[in-house]
Amino acid sequence: xxxxxxxxxxxxxxxxxxxxxxxxxxxxxxxxxxxxxxxxxxxxxxxxxxxxxxxxxxxxxxxxxxxxxxxxxxxxxxxxxxxxxxxxxxxxxxxxxxxxxxxxxxxxxxxxxxxxxxxxxxxxxxxxxxxxxxxxxxxxxxxxxxxxxxxxxxxxxxxxxxxxxxxxxxxxxxxxxxxxxxxxxxxxxxxxxxxxxxx
Amino acid sequence: xxxxxxxxxxxxxxxxxxxxxxxxxxxxxxxxxxxxxxxxxxxxxxxxxxxxxxxxxxxxxxxxxxxxxxxxxxxxxxxxxxxxxxxxxxxxxxxxxxxxxxxxxxxxxxxxxxxxxxxxxxxxxxxxxxxxxxxxxxxxxxxxxxxxxxxxxxxxxxxxxxxxxxxxxxxxxxxxxxxxxxxxxxxxxxxxxxxxxxxxxxxxxxxxxxxxxxxxxxxxxxxxxxxxxxxxxxxxxxxxxxxxxxxxxxxxxxxxxxxxxxxxxxxxxxxxxxxxxxxxxxxxxxxxxxxxxxxxxxxxxxxxxxxxxxxxxxxxxxxxxxxxxxxxxxxxxxxxxxxxxxxxxxxxxxxxxxxxxxxxxxxxxxxxxxxxxxxxxxxxxxxxxxxxxxxxxxxxxxxxxxxxxxxxxxxxxxxxxxxxxxxxxxxxxxxxxxxxxxxxxxxxxxxxxxxxxxxxxxxxxxxxxxxxxxxxxxxxxxxxxxxxxxxxxxxxxxxxxxxxxxxxxxxxxxxxxxxxxxxxxxxxxxxxxxxxxxxxxxxxxxxxxxxxxxxxxxxxxxxxxxxxxxxxx
Numbered sequence: 001x002x003x004x005x006x007x008x009x010x011x012x013x014x015x016x017x018x019x020x021x022x023x024x025x026x027x028x029x030x031x032x033x034x035x036x037x038x039x040x041x042x043x044x045x046x047x048x049x050x051x052x053x054x055x056x057x058x059x060x061x062x063x064x065x066x067x068x069x070x071x072x073x074x075x076x077x078x079x080x081x082x083x084x085x086x087x088x089x090x091x092x093x094x095x096x097x098x099x100x101x102x103x104x105x106x107x108x109x110x111x112x113x114x115x116x117x118x119x120x121x122x123x124x125x126x127x128x129x130x131x132x133x134x135x136x137x138x139x140x141x142x143x144x145x146x147x148x149x150x151x152x153x154x155x156x157x158x159x160x161x162x163x164x165x166x167x168x169x170x171x172x173x174x175x176x177x178x179x180x181x182x183x184x185x186x187x188x189x190x191x192x193x194x195x196x197x198x199x
Numbered sequence: 200x201x202x203x204x205x206x207x208x209x210x211x212x213x214x215x216x217x218x219x220x221x222x223x224x225x226x227x228x229x230x231x232x233x234x235x236x237x238x239x240x241x242x243x244x245x246x247x248x249x250x251x252x253x254x255x256x257x258x259x260x261x262x263x264x265x266x267x268x269x270x271x272x273x274x275x276x277x278x279x280x281x282x283x284x285x286x287x288x289x290x291x292x293x294x295x296x297x298x299x300x301x302x303x304x305x306x307x308x309x310x311x312x313x314x315x316x317x318x319x320x321x322x323x324x325x326x327x328x329x330x331x332x333x334x335x336x337x338x339x340x341x342x343x344x345x346x347x348x349x350x351x352x353x354x355x356x357x358x359x360x361x362x363x364x365x366x367x368x369x370x371x372x373x374x375x376x377x378x379x380x381x382x383x384x385x386x387x388x389x390x391x392x393x394x395x396x397x398x399x400x401x402x403x404x405x406x407x408x409x410x411x412x413x414x415x416x417x418x419x420x421x422x423x424x425x426x427x428x429x430x431x432x433x434x435x436x437x438x439x440x441x442x443x444x445x446x447x448x449x450x451x452x453x454x455x456x457x458x459x460x461x462x463x464x465x466x467x468x469x470x471x472x473x474x475x476x477x478x479x480x481x482x483x484x485x486x487x488x489x490x491x492x493x494x495x496x497x498x499x500x501x502x503x504x505x506x507x508x509x510x511x512x513x514x515x516x517x518x519x520x521x522x523x524x525x526x527x528x529x530x531x532x533x534x535x536x537x538x539x540x541x542x543x544x545x546x547x548x549x550x551x552x553x554x555x556x557x558x559x560x561x562x563x564x565x566x567x568x569x570x571x572x573x574x575x576x577x578x579x580x581x582x583x584x585x586x587x588x589x590x591x592x593x594x595x596x597x598x599x600x601x602x603x604x605x606x607x608x609x610x611x612x613x614x615x616x617x618x619x620x621x622x623x624x625x626x627x628x629x630x631x632x633x634x635x636x637x638x639x640x641x642x643x644x645x646x647x648x649x650x651x652x653x654x655x656x657x658x659x660x661x662x663x664x665x666x667x668x669x670x671x672x673x674x675x676x677x678x679x680x681x682x683x684x685x686x687x688x689x690x691x692x693x694x695x696x697x698x699x700x701x702x703x704x705x706x707x708x709x710x711x712x713x714x715x716x717x718x719x720x721x722x723x724x725x726x727x728x729x730x731x732x733x734x735x736x737x738x739x740x741x742x743x744x745x746x747x748x749x750x751x752x753x754x755x756x757x758x759x760x761x762x763x764x765x766x767x768x
Contacts, residue, residue, distance in 0.1 A: 045250035046243050054250065107221035111211065114228040118239035135247050154248045156493040160213050171215070172206075179209030179241060185248075186240035195240055 015074040022069065032078075033062050039079055040086050042128040046119055047090035049097055049112045057093060061086045083128060091120075122195060131194055138188035142181050149174060150181035204234050212245050338365045339401040339410055340383040340391060347379025347395070371400045374417065385410055388424035389432065390744065393417060411435060418451045422746045435471075439487035442467040447750045448479075460484045509576070509741035511569050512709065516552045516733050524552065524560060524711075528737075531568040534709060536560045547732060554588070554712045557728035561710035566601050570609060570705045572740035577655040577699045579623065580739040581612050582751065586646045588730035591617050595635070596729035598649070599736055601709045604716050605727055606631050609703045612651050614729060617642040621651040621661060621670075627698030634672035636661065636694050637687055641668070646734060648752040654742035657696040665752030667745060670694055711736065 014035065020028035040061050044054045065072075065085050072081050094116055101109040142150060152163055153174070160174040167174065189195045207224040210216045216224070228235045342349070342364045349360040352371040358364075360381060366372060374381055374397045383391040393399060397417025403410050412419065412434045423432055423443055434441040434450050439457040441450055449460040459468050461479045469476035472489045479485045479493065486492050513528035514536065524536040538544055543556040554560070573579045583598055592614045595605075602608030607630045610623040617640040624632035636651075636659055650662040661670050669690035708715055713728040743751075 041250050042247060045246045048246070051246065051249050105221075107218060107225045110225040111221060111228060114225065114235055115239045115242050118235060119243055122239070122243060131247065132251055135244070135251055139248070139251075154251075160215070172210075175209040175213045175215060176206060179205060179212065182212075182241040182244040182248075183205075183237065185244045186237075189244070190240070195243070 014078040018069065018072060018074060018078065021066075029062075029066060036062075036079060036082055038132060039128040040082060042131055043083055043086040043123055043126070044090055046123050046126065047087065047116070048093060049116070053093060057086075057089055060089055064089065079129065087120075087123065125196065127194065131189075134189060134192050134194050135185065138185045138192070141188055142184060146177055146181045146184070149177045150185075153178045204231075204238070208238050208241055212242065337368050337403040339368060339370075339403045340366045340385040342366070342381055343384045343390075344380075344382040346381070347377060348375030349373070349379055349381040350375075366401050368402050369400070371398065373398050385423075385432065388746075390422045390746070392420040394420070409433065414450055414452055416452050418449060420449045422447045422744070422750070424746065436487075438471055439491070440469040440471055442469075447746070455488060457487045458484060459487065509572075509578075509580070509739040509743075510737065511572055511740050512566075512736075512738045514711075514733070514736040515550060516547070516735065517550045519546045519548070534562050534564075534566055534568065536562055536709070536711060551732050551734050553732040554728075554730055556730070557726060558712050559710060559715065559726075560712045561715055562708045564708070565706045566709035567705045569601060569709060569738055569740075570700075570703045570707070573609075574700045574703055576740040578653060578739075578741040579610060579700070580650060580652045580737075580741065580743045581610065581621070582648075582650045582735070582737040582739070582743070582748075583612065584646060584648050584734035584736075586732040586734070587614060587642050587644055588732065590642050590644055592642075592729055595620065595622075595727055597710070597713055597727045598729050598731075599709070599711055599738075600714065601707045602715055603704075603707055605714050608632055609700070609707055610651075612649065613727070614642055616640070619649055619661065619663065621659070623651075623653055623659065623696065624702060625657070625696045625698035625700065626702045627696065634688075634694075636670040636672060638663070638668050638670055639690060650743065650748050650751075652742040652748075653696065655699070657698070658742075659694045659696055660692070660742075662745070662748045662752075665749040667692060709738075 014032060017028045017032050017035075021032070037058065040058050041054060044057050044061070045051070048054055048057065061082065065082055068085070072078060094112070098109045098113060101112075139147070139150065149163060149167070152158060152166075153160070158166075160171040160178070163174045164171040186195060204224065204227050207216065207220055207227070210220060211224055224238075228238055342360045342362055345360050345362055345364075350357045350373045351360050351364065351366060352373060353367070353369065357373070360372070366383065372381065372383075372393060374393050374395055376395055379395045381393050383393070385391055391412070394417060397419065398415040399417075399419065400413040400415070401411070402413070410432045412432070414434055414436045419434060421432070421434070421443070423446060432443050434443070436450065436452045436457040438452075438455075439450075439459065441448070441459055443466045446461060446466055448466050449458075451458045451460075459466065459479055461483055465478050465480045467476060468479050468485050468487060468491050470487050470489055470491050475490045477485070477491045477493070479491075484494050486494050510528050511530055512526050512534050514524050515527055516524060518525060522538040522541040524538070526533040526535050537560070539559040539561075543554065543558045544560075545553040545555060547553055552560075581599055585598060593616070595611075595613050595615045597611055597613045600608060600611035600613070602611060608622065608624060610621070610632065612621050613619070615635075615637065618638050619642060620635050620637040622632040622635045624630060638661055641663060648662075648664050651659070652662070653659045659670070661668050669692060671687040671690045672694055673687055711733060713726045717726055
């Protein structure tokens with residue numbers, strides 16, 4: 001089966017860990033969580049309109065997977081199996097989210113539904129094990145001020161207003177600069193084969 | 200996606216749209232597949248980038264032997280919640296079902312009894328075995344330097360800390376007010392400096408491997424060389440856990456937050472209240488309350504980032520215009536420097552001052568704060584980041600000096616031909632400060648980090664680009680500078696001066712670029728002008744250590760400002 005690189009740089013035999021968990025070794029599940037966490041977060045992060053929900057839902061994914069572990073067939077692909085659980089939970093969450101906003105934020109719900117349909121298609125083919133590395137590489141290709149603003153916006157979690165004050169520009173300028181950087185990064189991901197062409 | 204949808208999407212992803220704009224965007228996305236695709240891609244990048252910054256960015260530095268981030272965070276929560284996760288009947292997994300029904304009552308009763316018994320035993324044991332335990336407790340660190348009132352609270356009493364005093368598990372360090380501070384050595388290569396007002400307790404695992412410093416208040420500056428996983432150092436405050444295996448950083452406890460400044464390497468910081476954590480890289484700072492927020496490092500923060508105690512004057516050359524170079528140290532009265540003739544200099548965009556022809560850049564008033572502090576501490580560091588304008592400059596060209604003229608000074612740092620040199624006056628030298636301490640020929644037309652230190656034992660050292668360089672004393676007879684030949688003693692790692700700074704004169708001014716005035720009436724030649732670009736100048740009242748100097752070099756001179764260019768379209 002496909003191996004995952006764990007935090008010590010060792011190939012973790014996930015099937016072996018699954019067998020241990022099934023034999024009653026609860027600690028082995030900790031290793032599964034550690035090895036698969038980033039991939040699960042990538043899937044959930046892509047699909048959820050509400051970023052704050054990612055961590056909670058990631059827990060749900062692992063708890064659900066644990067409860068259903070007997071359904072997993074060793075020798076197939078454990079990460080893919082886990083990804084399917086994550087996608088299902090994310091879709092359910094999104095449905096609730098759309099419903100909750102259908103009245104008070106109806107246009108927001110519509111926007112997210114438009115985006116969600118396409119993002120679902122992307123996530124189906126997304127290599128969640130490598131997409132974050134590819135993203136990092138693509139961000140590194142941004143140049144000059146655009147990169148500085150983009151990194152400050154995400155890494156420091158400052159608002160566009162705060163960044164605008166730092167750069168002595170308008171908040172609109174910050175938002176547009178960050179957005180153009182997003183589009184450059186998306187184009188870079190597309191060239192790397194991480195995103196479909198969208199045709 | 201055209202510019203209008205782009206703007207709408209940019210505002211939407213920043214939660215800056217109103218209902219009208221959202222309606223417009225929704226309609227646009229419904230109409231155009233191209234716009235929808237572009238928006239989905241942008242949204243995906245937005246969301247994944249947020250994930251990227253939540254995940255550890257530098258696994259090597261984060262995971263080198265520390266409790267694993269993901270283990271400590273997410274998997275812990277999962278394991279806790281697994282206790283209540285239901286498994287379907289017939290499961291082959293023992294899912295903590297033994298604590299259901301009567302089982303939990305029996306378990307709880309037994310636990311209560313055990314706790315009661317434990318408390319009883321511990322109460323008595325504490326009374327009887329305290330002295331023995333104290334003697335056996337692991338030594339966590341030893342005091343290396345103690346300034347002012349520093350106490351160690353142990354076994355109900357307080358003892359005054361002295362150099363060499365051991366701090367053991369359970370001890371509490373209390374640093375007094377004013378100029379009090381203490382430097383501890385946790386190991387040979389781990390320096391912990393607590394500044395005035397700090398209070399901290401210490402723990403070390405047995406066998407002695409991991410060290411926990413509970414910083415209750417005040418500020419800790421730590422320099423920790425890279426170490427193995429099982430010797431990790433952890434700093435805990437009311438708000439944060441800071442994990443480190445090899446770096447330089449500072450932790451400051453505020454009433455509602457903890458601030459972590461990372462100067463080299465990186466540390467993992469966790470908000471204790473929520474378990475949120477992130478890696479704080481070199482050159483960054485984080486404020487921790489319920490979350491860990493990276494914050495911009497301003498000039499003020501950068502100033503704090505320099506070795507905390509002992510800083511007396513700091514010039515970053517970021518003024519960009521005018522005849523004044525500001526002292527931004529924030530220590531005492533600012534010792535600003537004024538140019539005689541601003542037309543002979545050029546402010547470098549982004550930071551720096553180029554001296555193109557002989558110019559005096561001097562304080563208006565005597566540099567009393569430098570003289571007084573160094574006289575007290577009996578130590579000195581002069582740090583400069585400069586780019587020489589000429590590789591060969593004549594006759595001890597002054598880069599920085601505290602003096603009256605070419606023959607009378609407290610100290611000076613300069614360039615002589617293609618060598619760097621330093622001179623410092625002590626109670627055992629004449630007013631010139633001979634002998635001059637000279638490096639081998641090494642000056643180059645590139646940004647250079649040059650640091651001169653003298654410690655209280657009189658040991659003088661010069662560092663170039665973070666590394667100590669050999670120095671040789673000049674052998675000129677009479678030391679009055681009349682002989683300008685290359686007569687030097689043997690190169691050595693250091694030179695020991697006798698005496699201290701008690702003869703330093705408070706009336707001397709601090710200057711860059713040339714001597715304050717010609718020597719007697721011997722003409723302009725004796726102003727000893729230096730040409731080149733200044734990026735940073737700092738003076739400290741203590742001898743910085745090699746690790747600190749290396750970090751300063753690695754941190755570079757003052758960070759350039761982002762250019763205010765038009766946005767890329």
